[in-house]
Amino acid sequence: MGIVGAGPAGIYAADLLTKDETLAAAGVEVSIDVLDRLPAPYGLVRYGVAPDHPRIKQIQSALHKILDKPQVRFLGNIAYGIDLKLEDLHRHYDAVIFATGSDRDRPLDVPGIDLPGSHGAADFVFWYDSHPDVSPQWKVEGSSIAVIGAGNVAVDVARILAKDADDLLATDITDNVHQGLRAKGVTDVHVFARRGIAQAKFTPMELRELDKQPGVEVIVYPEDFEMCDASVAAAEESNQVKTNVKVLQNWAIRDPRGEPRRLHLHFLHRPAEVLGEDRVTGLRTERMELTGDGGVRGTGEFIDHEVQAVYRAVGYLGSPLADLPFDEDRGTVPNAGGRVLDMDERHMPGVYATGWIKRGPVGLIGHTKGDALETVTNLVEDRSSLPEAEAPEPEAFVRLLEERGVPYTTFEGWQRLETHEESLGEAEGRKRVKVRERDAMTRIARGEG
Known part of the structure; x- marks a missing residue:
């Protein structure tokens, strides 16, 4: 086989x-x-x-x-x-x-989505995970960034954008990723979900981790906290939905902590247009409302958010x-x-x-x-x-x-590469540091240097 x-x-x-x-x-x-x-x-x-x-x-x-x-x-x-x-x-x-x-990133058909400063989440994820087939260079531009999506990839991307780069030094990230994230000047990350809190697809573990980052405050807006009959039923039928709703509700009513970086969760906001002429300068969203059956419809109310970059996490292909x-x-x-x-x-x-x-x-x-x-x-x-x-x-x-x-590699070669990555990590007090370049990975796995 x-x-x-x-x-x-x-x-x-x-x-x-x-x-x-x-x-x-x-x-x-x-x-x-x-x-x-x-x-x-x-x-x-x-x-x-x-x-x-x-x-x-x-x-x-x-x-x-x-x-x-x-x-x-x-x-x-x-x-x-x-x-x-x-x-x-x-x-x-x-x-x-x-x-x-x-x-591949699933496309998002809104005006301005192809402006410089608009990115697919997969490209960013492959970069910070040191995929051998992507460029080692990535510049996180802007102080305020929008992330479009309501799944685990969206919250992963938002968390990495908001996180202090030095907090990742215990992981297997490569030096180019650490330096790229350390150079960012992000103060605010805005996550936009088209549907309501009960329809969000992230898991409770992913959601809770957003609030465990030093120096980062998660903000949920009470006006986004809308629940219809279908939303209530979803929370009663699913422990995941129930937990998400409870966590978000607690965040919506708590007092501000005054952290230097903020991660905003916006629900019932449909991305309508990425704003800018030569590059991204903002994101326009339409306020949505629940229809009672788990769906949403537009209200005709549009809101412009000043951001300097947009990351879309609306699915893979x-x-x-x-x-x-x-x-x-x-x-x-x-x-x-x-x-x-x-x-x-x-x-x-x-x-x-x-x-x-x-x-x-x-x-x-x-x-x-x-x-x-x-x-x-x-x-x-x-x-x-x-x-x-x-x-x-x-x-x-x-x-x-x-x-x-x-120049194929084998499982024995992979174990050789693993040992090499672990030795790189040991030198820095870490469990492992990835080898990023494909040629280097192949040579090490094949025992050629």
């Missing part, structure tokens, strides 16, 4: 395949290659989670155990669509699961994959229960999808387990009709990579 994508979705799929009782009962020996375009595994756990979230990053230890299984082989620094085509994968694997995730159909609106590969469908909505034999490229960027990391279970269950059900690989031997695939001059 081949799995393209070594994030949680792909690794969980590998784990389920090694545990499948149907395959074991049939005496089927499972051999799985997990491929990734990056030299290191773990996907968004390494490059999409804020550096000050060590609890979430602890999931890496569970993923490590799966990749360390004898039936599983990690091969990194392999770009599907460049180094390999679908026909190559069919030649070496009976089935292929695509788990490439969502790596997957990227098209060579030789596969693609739904550009949803940013996913068309599929039925993980079975990839061609243009005629017929299952492409031996081709499957899981994770965000399958269902869109919905849910937390843990939700990918159930998603992978559906895909793997259908794959196992199809096993008698899978096209048989011409060259299934593990050595044959490695020979292909070497013939094409692909």
